[in-house]
Amino acid sequence: MKFGILVKEGPYMHQAIDSAYNFILAAMESGHEITGVFFYNDGVYNRCATLEPPRDERNIMKLLTELETKGVRLIVCVAAGKRRGIVNQTVCKVEEISGLGQLLELCITSDRTITF
Amino acid sequence: MKFGILVKEGPYMHQAIDSAYNFILAAMESGHEITGVFFYNDGVYNRCATLEPPRDERNIMKLLTELETKGVRLIVCVAAGKRRGIVNQTVCKVEEISGLGQLLELCITSDRTITF
């Protein structure tokens, strides 16, 4: 099946991105396809390039980059990002920034859209 | 009276900083002193230097800088900031970054500590 993922909360503050990450890994291991992860609301903070968590804690930036390496598309909402300061200079990858139309696209092309 | 302010939520997402801002203005107009504003938890995002809100919306970065011009001390927690990517390169003013001891200092030197 094809899964689209919406993440609405920021890293560390809420568990949303951790749950999404674990869900995505399990889905891929079970042979499903992830059409993309759309970051909206405070979710855009997950792709801030300067996260420096303590060494004894998980590094959410690295976990997400690892997903990207496995072919998962990450999309940061441009409007929500600008409002919060996640822009070209501060985002992990400039190419990830895109519009809300991409979220609708995920809804259309995925069998399921899951919100975290 | 002396008021210390603790802000625990990020800009735009929650109303906390708006309430704090309006409270601080009113307190100063009434002749009270603000010992400082300590940003903790997601509150550190309020001092991200790259906020670009839509033109028809309030600019929280400017509102806070305006407070600073009026002599209000703004303090960004270094640990909470690092975890979230609010570090030297991304914060409005590097001098604002400091440790949790400053929050306790506010509690000690203020007649009242108010959490937003």
Place this chain on the structure above:
Amino acid sequence: MLHIVKKSPYESSAFSDAINYMEQNDIMLLTEDGIYAAKKGGKFEGALKSLMQKNAVYCLVADVKARGIQESEIIENVKVIDYKGFVEKVTEHNPMTWS
């Protein structure tokens, strides 16, 4: 003490938690989404009225107006104050925020 409630009573336990901690002479300020507790005809009208038999309750005019609540829709005896009034209450009582 001044108990500041900033979450909607329909969505969060903040309002009822604050009530549980109110002592004689304590007061409550409803602000942000907390102001919905002060709306006439809502589910929490009874709880608020029973609280007000012993404690004064205030709500912040900026938050009330933003949410389209008219003064006539506010439960009797809840006092509507502005930020200066909020500041004054903090000078009189030590604040605790329930969110």
Place this chain on the structure above:
Amino acid sequence: MLHIVKKSPYESSAFSDAINYMEQNDIMLLTEDGIYAAKKGGKFEGALKSLMQKNAVYCLVADVKARGIQESEIIENVKVIDYKGFVEKVTEHNPMTWS
């Protein structure tokens, strides 16, 4: 539908809102702080048991363990599943998240 609840029932209305929206054949997944609804002896045991007369309820093992809840402390008939089980439930039911 699969109703995903991720807030504590003590603090948020998410759990009771989700219950209100459950139809025949719908299922519920308790995850993150939502798992406290599945704890024996808590305030929501009755509500959960009455829901389970018609609907299946699952909870996520990673969240249960993190919070120190032992399997023996989970209300009977709540099924403990892992992330793969979560994925499987999403393939079977369209998800709606209550937070």
Place this chain on the structure above:
Amino acid sequence: MSEQEKTKVMFVCRTAPYGTIYEQEAIEAMVMFGAYEQDISVTFTGDGVFSLKKGQDTSLLGKKNFSMTYPILIDDFEISHIYVEKESLEERGLMEDDLATEVEIIDRNSLKQKMGEMKALLPF
């Protein structure tokens, strides 16, 4: 595009306005989604119904009054339906007359059925 080919997406608005940004960013998404010729509907339930309260005046807060967009969602932004849950209104002491725009007030059971017909549900 024929009606059958359209993707049915529903925004489920459960949050009060201004205390958090969820409803404002939800409406920003609705406005964009409207442009894509799909079948987009919006439901207000729980505290979400407060977003539709008429007479909102945010001038003292310094925040944008985004409630002005609700009345033009259907005509200007091609949203198919705006549903408001009857039970949530009642619990909050609100009547149809209190709302800033014309909506379809329906009971929870009818709403459940509509939610069951959606391809994607977006909670805000």
Place this chain on the structure above:
Amino acid sequence: MSEQEKTKVMFVCRTAPYGTIYEQEAIEAMVMFGAYEQDISVTFTGDGVFSLKKGQDTSLLGKKNFSMTYPILIDDFEISHIYVEKESLEERGLMEDDLATEVEIIDRNSLKQKMGEMKALLPF
């Protein structure tokens, strides 16, 4: 410093662990505050009491198990008191034996009194 000169600060922990970071960052603050020779106490009420549940195992989540720090707050980090509200425990079906560390279980009325004696209350 004499006891009278010390500033009395209380952390009021009301949130469950792991779903949000509040309790983890609260404990980080407690540890720092302990170094300043003031009178710092910690209260667990509401969902905050869940933070003290024993047997937490976060390995499947990949998160740090910060509950290990509670048992050493008093001895190693100079926190004066850890209070847990009796009523919140009961409502959640928890007993003293369920907690990861020794605490002072007190009822709400006694807690109200202690809160009234504080100079600053920090809710988390």
